Amino acid sequence: MIEIHNLSKKYGTFHALKDISLHIEKGTVFGFVGPNGAGKSTTMSILATLMLPTSGVAKVGGYDVTQHPKEVRKRIGYMPDFFGVYDQLKSTEYLHFYGASYGIPRAEREQLIPQLLELVNLSDKADTYVDSLSRGMKQRLCLARCLVHDPDVLILDEPASGLDPRARIEMREILKELKLMGKTIIISSHILPELAEMVDEIGVIEHGEMVAQGKVADIQSRLRVKKVIHIRTLEREEELAEKLRDELHVTSVLTDNTGVHVHYSGDDVQQSALLRQVVSWEIPIVSFQEAQSNLEDVFLEITKGGPRE
């Protein structure tokens, strides 16, 4: 659905993107990760036909973004990282305006807009002026706006930035629904860790270069992100830590006021053996728990050492 070949973008002497290549299949949810200024927004702007690459090719649905921008625009719903709304419009009018801008006839829009508002849980705000909506609501309204022409591809630049946890969860639920609808979604986001379960592939970008790309599981295993086992005891924490350090597959042990953190490289069978071992020491253990390694860890792991081949 989306093809990017050797895409580069220069601003004067600054290289915002260096030879990025990317292939995203239809129906894939692609998470774009990277620190601020890494080139995520630049890539997305190019895909949204708002910017021209210095070199390279970007295609959406087989259409080149520079040669056939109009065709591309039909197929994408773009949500910028920062956006404004027209204050003096009501929610429905706002959607009517964009619907009309995509050439959707009024009769069709009358049907469509209530559905969109329902999808983003704004049905009760249909006649509210846009400027009186909360930030989370505006964000959701903007998402509804992206969907107004039923695009195949959604390009969402930081759709959850600046949202409170509740609004993030709501946004995530909507995105899950969109995924079920078969949309191809490119998303760059702070909530990526939370999105881990719905993102199929990730691309990690840093200093304009793609440092890692592929299925989430592949990347996780490739980077051998170690398991972290969290053990909470009633007492004798230090003794436990001391004993654990001599166990097989334990790479390091840390203690803090929440308990003992064991970095463990063994598999599940070995881990269960470890648990038996720990219990046999008769230290009063409250919990023995494998901490979820999430995308955030992956991200930190990848970007801490700079570009990596």
Add this chain to the structure above:
Amino acid sequence: MNWSKALINPVIDKEFRLRMRSKRSMLSVLLYVLALGAIAMGFIYLFLYLGQRGPQRFDPQMSQMMFYVLSFAQLVLIAFMAPALTAGVISSEREKQTLSMLLTTQQSSATIVLSKLVSALSFMALIVLATLPVYSIVFLYGGISPKQLVSVFIFYLFVMLLLGSLGVMFSTLFKRTIVAIIVTYGAGLIIFLVTGLLYLFFMGIEQRNMYQSGQPIVPGSYSWVGYLLGLNPAGAMMSLFNPSFSEQVFMLRGGSLNSKAPIELWLEFFIVYSVVIVLALWVAIRNIRPVARRKRKVKISAQPPQGQETAGNEV
């Protein structure tokens, strides 16, 4: 209906709604009419009661005079209003961060630019039409034909279109609204003031040269300097009121009264600035989507024919 669909596109529809919903719009209509009304009342007061010969009759000649005063005052008000209303149309969307989303819709660059211009012009036309009751004072006393009034209003529309096109162009060229507004005022200043000053300056030089050379004036000759005043809205408007004004402008002092003007000033004004308007709008349309403009450059170096074709579709 098809024609209403063609005339009211989504961008115009939205602009109209936004414009008419803001309190500022209503306030500016009010203030504008008040300002022009104050000028009219001030004029009447000044000439009827403060004249050297004591209180006077308000005769048709006086009302004609008043018409001129009102018309020039209105022209100045338009010169102040047009840049403020148009120089922000694109850059303010950019500042409010709504432009990128508008640009990813199916609306063409030309539709966006022209719709915004039309909406701003419609509002200005509304304001100017709202001053018609003030003009009715003039009609009360006579001395002015409806035709003159209509031609003046058409002239206003043209001046608004001119300043509006420049405003929209600068709005696409500059990222910040305030810069665009200042530059548009600068352009307005050149059109309104600098052309007039240049006329006076060069006319002075021409007169001097003529006296120094001491040659008799060839009947039917005229001075090129007159063209300069044709670039000035006030000069052009004067020639609308008074057909012989153009002749006087082109004539050197001491010249033959038979020498005819090569062109009516207002006609020159329309022709020259029509070109400016078209150019300004073309630049604005080319610039609103940075991709379109750069794409053309890239394409020309790569494969010219196809590039122009796509560039055409784009607009």
